[in-house]
């Protein structure tokens with residue numbers, strides 16, 4: 001197999017910058033374009049919906065990306081890297097569960113059917129498998145911890161599913177942005193070339209770029225190489 005490409009630019013710094021930009025952009029979208037967020041509201045149920053994309057994107061894309069790269073970006077012992085990795089992933093899982101609850105509540109309160117779109121199917125799969133991946137990883141690599149051979153055989157699958165779920169989270173977020181934009185255009189809430197529609201398209205493009213750079217940062221050889229490639233399962 002050909003060697004992995006070596007990034008000759010500060011890929012980790014750029015990932016952090018794009019992640020922060022994506023997090024800021026989704027908050028700006030919810031607050032500036034969509035009028036804010038609320039966990040409950042009698043007058044404007046859409047404020048409850050607005051919490052959903054913000055928590056999903058910050059949790060399953062931005063924090064997940066940082067957690068994946070923690071083994072390469074966090075200085076110190078392997079135990080500390082692992083702790084940062086599992087803590088960030090836990091926070092991502094928590095935000096995603098709250099984000100799912102808000103959109104579910106919004107659908108209930110507006111009497112909208114659940115799970116009728118491709119986005120919702122992708123999203124539910126993403127949340128279920130992300131939670132399973134976290135629980136399996138915690139049990140095997142942290143507490144109580146599996147046997148040496150158990151850890152060694154799970155690790156390549158943990159890495160593979162972790163990257164797969166990260167890509168799925170990007171695809172789900174992009175489909176969510178697309179769906180919401182089309183909903184709003186069909187309801188004549190925004191125009192096709194409105195600033196908001198262009199803003200949402202740009203955010204989708206930003207997520208795709210961020211995803212590409214996170215994958216590049218994972219595979220790029222060099223300092224802080226992820227231990228899988230050395231065959232370690234600690």
Ligand code: HEM
Nearest residue numbers: 053056060104107114115117120123124169173176177180
């Ligand atoms: C990884 C990130 C995301 C996941 C896992 C996810 C998951 C879900 C799930 C499971 C539902 C179904 C709720 C129900 O049927 O009651 C849903 C609905 C929805 N989501 Fe997301 N979502 C994500 C990101 C986004 C983003 C960034 C947007 C952008 C605005 C968005 C927009 C929507 C919309 C408009 C709905 C309601 C319509 C539908 O059910 O498809 N989502 N999401």
